[in-house]
Amino acid sequence: MEKIINKIEEIALKIDNLIKTGESGYSETSNQTGDIQLKLDIQSDEIIEEEFKDVDSIKAIISEEKEDILNLNEDGEYVVCYDPLDGSSIVDYNLSVGSIFGIYKGGLNGENIVASIYIVYGPRVEMVKTIKGSKPIHYRLVGDKFVEQGEITMEQKGKLNAPGSTQKNWYPYHKELIESLFQEGYRLRYSGGMVPDLHQILLKGGGLFSYPGTTDKPKGKLRDLFEVIPFALAYIEAGAEAIDDKGISLLELETEHPHDTSPCFFGSKYEIAKVREAYNGK
Numbered sequence: 689m690e691k692i693i694n695k696i697e698e699i700a701l702k703i704d705n706l707i708k709t710g711e712s713g714y715s716e717t718s719n720q721t722g723d724i725q726l727k728l729d730i731q732s733d734e735i736i737e738e739e740f741k742d743v744d745s746i747k748a749i750i751s752e753e754k755e756d757i758l759n760l761n762e763d764g765e766y767v768v769c770y771d772p773l774d775g776s777s778i779v780d781y782n783l784s785v786g787s788i789f790g791i792y793k794g795g796l797n798g799e800n801i802v803a804s805i806y807i808v809y810g811p812r813v814e815m816v817k818t819i820k821g822s823k824p825i826h827y828r829l830v831g832d833k834f835v836e837q838g839e840i841t842m843e844q845k846g847k848l849n850a851p852g853s854t855q856k857n858w859y860p861y862h863k864e865l866i867e868s869l870f871q872e873g874y875r876l877r878y879s880g881g882m883v884p885d886l887h888q889i890l891l892k893g894g895g896l897f898s899y900p901g902t903t904d905k906p907k908g909k910l911r912d913l914f915e916v917i918p919f920a921l922a923y924i925e926a927g928a929e930a931i932d933d934k935g936i937s938l939l940e941l942e943t944e945h946p947h948d949t950s951p952c953f954f955g956s957k958y959e960i961a962k963v964r965e966a967y968n969g970k
């Protein structure tokens with residue numbers, strides 16, 4: 689695990705440099721979900737594959753940018769699932785983006801995640817590492833080293849509301865939930881990048897990030913293995929909650945296909961209680 693984490697730190701430096709110096713714009717290919725890939729998506733994916741290739745403990749890797757699992761070492765213990773560069777629609781407009789890694793042992797389900805790491809490429813480069821059973825740890829890149837900033841603990845209630853997806857396609861009960869939080873005084877904070885949006889709520893200690901199922905996409909947009917489960921681990925270990933639209937913990941998600949998606953809600957206890965109330969029986 690130590691070796692994987694060290695590699696992810698090296699990867700973060702390389703992707704940060706790529707974002708700053710690489711070419712903008714689209715490539716001529718699309719990924720598994722049908723999104724046209726940016727040149728940066730493809731190059732970030734190549735960096736990660738190259739770096740992970742010589743890590744003996746990695747059995748296989750699965751990238752959001754590729755259809756299939758790539759087997760690396762038969763005797764490896766871990767499968768690493770990753771979104772090389774999350775925020776394809778905003779990176780060329782110079783908003784913050786991220787990389788997300790979920791490390792799984794013994795099967796690709798929520799209960800088998802053993803660690804998650806995400807990197808935020810913003811005005812600063814930061815990393816949050818969560819090992820199952822311990823609080824997430826926040827790091828900041830200083831020079832070429834990640835320096836520990838401390839453990840992350842969420843409060844019972846926050847002030848931020850980050851509602852994802854297309855509002856026109858929201859179910860009425862979801863609309864009521866989001867509106868009721870604004871009526872209570874919550875402030876809108878949504879950049880279109882789940883990494884900076886979820887990072888802000890974690891560091892500020894509370895709030896709600898939601899990406900619901902909608903009339904056009906009942907299973908939402910965010911991918912279980914690369915996006916949903918890794919952040920669920922960070923939120924739950926920080927003392928917050930992460931649930932789906934049935935109120936089930938996202939760490940209980942069972943996936944059938946590597947690119948499965950799920951409606952998801954990440955937040956402190958107070959806001960998640962509101963989600964459960966709004967979605968009860970729906």
Ligand code: AHM
Pocket residue numbers: 723771773774775776777851852853854880881882883899909
């Ligand atoms: P991507 O993996 O293609 O970049 O899409 C994922 C991103 C998330 O970072 C973000 O929360 C979401 O898409 C935003 O989607 P929307 O614009 O529908 O709210």
Ligand code: MG
Pocket residue numbers: 752771773774775915
């Ligand atoms: Mg993504």
